[in-house]
Amino acid sequence: MKIHYECLACAANQCQKIVEMGTDDLGLRKRGVIEAAKLMARINEDSVPAVFGSEVFLGVYRVIGNDDPFKEYKELSNKLAEKVVSDLEGEDIDLKTALKLAIIGNVIDFAVGYSPERIEEDVKAMLGEELYIDHSDELFERLGKAKTLLYLTDNCGEIYFDRLFIRKLKKAFPHLKIYVAGKEGPIINDATVEDLRKAGFGELAEIVSTGTRIVGVPLDRVSPEFREVFEKADVIIAKGQGNFETLSEVKDNRVFYLLKAKCRPVARELGVPQGSMVCLRG
Amino acid sequence: MKIHYECLACAANQCQKIVEMGTDDLGLRKRGVIEAAKLMARINEDSVPAVFGSEVFLGVYRVIGNDDPFKEYKELSNKLAEKVVSDLEGEDIDLKTALKLAIIGNVIDFAVGYSPERIEEDVKAMLGEELYIDHSDELFERLGKAKTLLYLTDNCGEIYFDRLFIRKLKKAFPHLKIYVAGKEGPIINDATVEDLRKAGFGELAEIVSTGTRIVGVPLDRVSPEFREVFEKADVIIAKGQGNFETLSEVKDNRVFYLLKAKCRPVARELGVPQGSMVCLRG
Numbered sequence: 001m002k003i004h005y006e007c008l009a010c011a012a013n014q015c016q017k018i019v020e021m022g023t024d025d026l027g028l029r030k031r032g033v034i035e036a037a038k039l040m041a042r043i044n045e046d047s048v049p050a051v052f053g054s055e056v057f058l059g060v061y062r063v064i065g066n067d068d069p070f071k072e073y074k075e076l077s078n079k080l081a082e083k084v085v086s087d088l089e090g091e092d093i094d095l096k097t098a099l100k101l102a103i104i105g106n107v108i109d110f111a112v113g114y115s116p117e118r119i120e121e122d123v124k125a126m127l128g129e130e131l132y133i134d135h136s137d138e139l140f141e142r143l144g145k146a147k148t149l150l151y152l153t154d155n156c157g158e159i160y161f162d163r164l165f166i167r168k169l170k171k172a173f174p175h176l177k178i179y180v181a182g183k184e185g186p187i188i189n190d191a192t193v194e195d196l197r198k199a200g201f202g203e204l205a206e207i208v209s210t211g212t213r214i215v216g217v218p219l220d221r222v223s224p225e226f227r228e229v230f231e232k233a234d235v236i237i238a239k240g241q242g243n244f245e246t247l248s249e250v251k252d253n254r255v256f257y258l259l260k261a262k263c264r265p266v267a268r269e270l271g272v273p274q275g276s277m278v279c280l281r282g
Numbered sequence: 283m284k285i286h287y288e289c290l291a292c293a294a295n296q297c298q299k300i301v302e303m304g305t306d307d308l309g310l311r312k313r314g315v316i317e318a319a320k321l322m323a324r325i326n327e328d329s330v331p332a333v334f335g336s337e338v339f340l341g342v343y344r345v346i347g348n349d350d351p352f353k354e355y356k357e358l359s360n361k362l363a364e365k366v367v368s369d370l371e372g373e374d375i376d377l378k379t380a381l382k383l384a385i386i387g388n389v390i391d392f393a394v395g396y397s398p399e400r401i402e403e404d405v406k407a408m409l410g411e412e413l414y415i416d417h418s419d420e421l422f423e424r425l426g427k428a429k430t431l432l433y434l435t436d437n438c439g440e441i442y443f444d445r446l447f448i449r450k451l452k453k454a455f456p457h458l459k460i461y462v463a464g465k466e467g468p469i470i471n472d473a474t475v476e477d478l479r480k481a482g483f484g485e486l487a488e489i490v491s492t493g494t495r496i497v498g499v500p501l502d503r504v505s506p507e508f509r510e511v512f513e514k515a516d517v518i519i520a521k522g523q524g525n526f527e528t529l530s531e532v533k534d535n536r537v538f539y540l541l542k543a544k545c546r547p548v549a550r551e552l553g554v555p556q557g558s559m560v561c562l563r564g
Contacts, residue, residue, distance in 0.1 A: 003312065004308070004312065005298070005301055005308060005311035005312040005314070005315045006298060007315075008294055008297070008298070008315040008316075008318060008319055009291070009294040009295045009297065009298040009315070011294075012290055012291040012293075012294035012295070013291045013294070013295070015290070015291065016287070016288060016290070016291040019287055026286070026287060029287035030285065030286065030287040030327065031327075032287070033287045033289075033290040033291070034290075034325055034326065034327065036290060037290055037322045037323050037325045038323050040319045040322065040323070041319050041320050041322070041323035043316055043319045044316065045312065045313075045316065
């Protein structure tokens with residue numbers, strides 16, 4: 001997916017959030033956004049939003065001298081999501097519901113002062129919504145025949161919902177070799193390989209790094225090791241907008257996108273109403 | 283006033299609004315924001331927000347091929363404000379109240395689907411608020427001794443509240459020679475000399491152009507004619523944030539700023555709570 005006109009203001013707003021989370025020093029915040037402005041000038045018609053944004057954000061991190069401005073936010077997200085998911089795990093959840101929960105996990109902003117009880121109510125309300133595009137039957141059919149699955153994670157917090165879904169996948173498809181990918185290092189609130197390790201994914205799957213801190217899986221930036229896992233996977237589950245933005249140009253029918261179209265550009269690209277949840281074959 | 287860290291995202295958000303108002307063509311909107319990104323890279327520690335923003339906006343106007351994206355918005359603002367002010371003119375308003383109304387006129391977004399009745403209610407509620415900084419007694423004292431007043435307008439809509447205030451000033455200080463300044467051409471929703479003519483300012487004062495489309499009065503960009511009027515004025519009333527941003531570095535005690543500190547940077551610069559209304563001697 002290439003940038004839409006809304007992507008510039010969105011990136012600028014994220015930079016503002018980054019400097020606010022990253023430092024209390026107004027002078028540093030100002031130097032951070034000036035650096036952002038210089039880097040944003042590299043934008044062109046073919047820029048991919050996730051890649052363009054990540055490069056700008058990493059430049060801001062360098063200038064403000066904070067390599068992980070979302071650290072506390074991510075820790076809080078993980079803690080709250082873990083609590084919510086452990087409550088959900090007591091319930092009898094089928095595979096399709098677990099898939100929907102994995103999408104729903106992407107939607108919730110765990111760190112905005114929510115109580116776990118309130119999140120659980122919201123999760124249940126969203127479970128009542130239909131997927132706007134639903135290729136999940138085909139996904140499960142393919143998984144029945146597949147040897148390897150590559151699962152591309154997105155955000156902290158959300159990964160606990162992914163863990164629940166992967167547990168169900170392992171039960172349903174015990175023959176599957178599963179790889180779970182995280183980022184090489186901190187970038188906004190994305191899950192790093194370290195976050196995946198802490199969340200216990202090592203017991204369920206082989207954790208792999210994309211080899212880059214760029215959001216999504218930009219195939220010209222990932223490590224050769226990741227590229228190999230990517231090439232040989234029979235099925236790829238790609239969570240969230242960043243993975244969609246970087247992979248959608250490839251037209252790879254091994255990929256199934258699980259996401260909520262949170263912003264107008266992604267909704268426009270998918271041809272769905274903004275806010276729709278989809279399970280879409282690439 | 284130099285840029286604060288919030289000014290970049292604000293400019294980017296305004297550019298998005300400009301392309302949305304200026305064209306329905308998604309490709310043109312995208313080219314517009316890409317041009318904005320190139321122009322925003324010129325930002326530096328000493329940039330003045332109003333000047334920086336205007337240059338970016340005018341670049342976007344060129345690329346999208348629309349020299350006045352706010353045209354309809356401004357017409358609607360003028361029409362609604364004229365109606366509201368003509369109702370207010372029937373009431374017995376003193377000079378200080380007229381001054382407050384001129385500030386309040388800057389606050390109201392006339393074009394967001396408001397009814398005139400609703401605006402009048404809001405105006406009356408705001409009249410109940412105190413000015414956070416109030417140098418109006420000194421302003422009126424100075425006007426009593428002054429020969430010439432230069433009145434720097436800000437937005438469309440608001441100018442009808444300015445007209446009411448200027449009528450009261452003329453009554454209170456009949457000896458005053460009044461100049462009213464507007465922009466040379468369209469820039470966001472600022473009042474142009476043409477807007478001032480249409481609003482009948484010609485009967486009350488001498489209308490002058492700043493000689494530029496840049497927001498505020500950037501003294502290195504204004505016309506020699508405007509510069510002359512500016513130099514010889516005994517008192518200057520400067521409405522709104524743009525005039526404050528461009529003049530505040532000059533420390534000219536002939537200037538009285540009438541504004542509401544709408545955004546955090548201006549509030550921080552003035553040392554007042556965001557949202558405060560002030561009449562401040564420069």
